[in-house]
Amino acid sequence: MKNDGEFFVYMLRCKDGSLYTGYTVDLQNRLKLHQVGKASKYTRSRGPVELVYVEQLATKSEAMKKEAYVKKLKKNEKEDLIGSLTNQLPK
Template sequence: MNGSTSYYVCILASRRDGTLYIGACSDLGNRLTLHRLGRGSKFAAKYGVARLVDVETYALPSEAIAREKALKEWHRDWKIRLIEWENPDWRDPSHLI
């Protein structure tokens, strides 16, 4: 995007079919590091949520925030279907980031 900032909405999981966390950020690598150190959010730290299982990229922060809020309203089974659509094995692709 010609050097412009990207914004991300990510779904993290504690394990396959485990606890899910949805968040938005502009620095995905840093945010994942914070989660893995137990400093990304109190919820994620409490439930051991650190495996990236889905990520979407947006050009505007308002788009990412709107998507984050929408996903948080989804039923759990819809979130699982979204994850499994692109990532049926719940693999953590963060090594590619």
Template sequence: MAFYAYLLRCNDGTYYAGHTDDLDYRLAQHLQGTLGGYTARRMPVTLVWCDTFIERDQAFWTERKLKGWSRAKKEALIAGDWDMVQALARNRQG
């Protein structure tokens, strides 16, 4: 079984990080607003990034990590700009 960490871009331009074991079903839930909460108030949402993991804990910890990232760092991840992700990580560490 695969597990996923993902980023959604909401209609207001904000990002939402989550994790799941069924990405298609979870995305449908977000798009229909059935989960309530953050994304239901900011629809429509668009899947902009995801990664696959072997264990649920890996996906969960990736979600938690993403929630702490700056907007710029999330956008670098979405763009696949690993040099910028690393530079932004160094800037935050001071």
């Protein structure tokens, strides 16, 4: 079992401009899988992808809830989130 604080919600911008949202415990590995088309059917046909948002959360439950919340947002609201202070992606 993973330690607390090792859960990430992330957004990827696909080459067609769409946004993909997911959560993981191993962000670097998950990104590699997305880049080679092995992480999801959605990004497989829309690569390459670029990481545009990441937020670290303390528990799996929090990460799953945040992922569900983000997935329900409209695209312009997701763009606002990407530009917000909750985005922990290094500038």
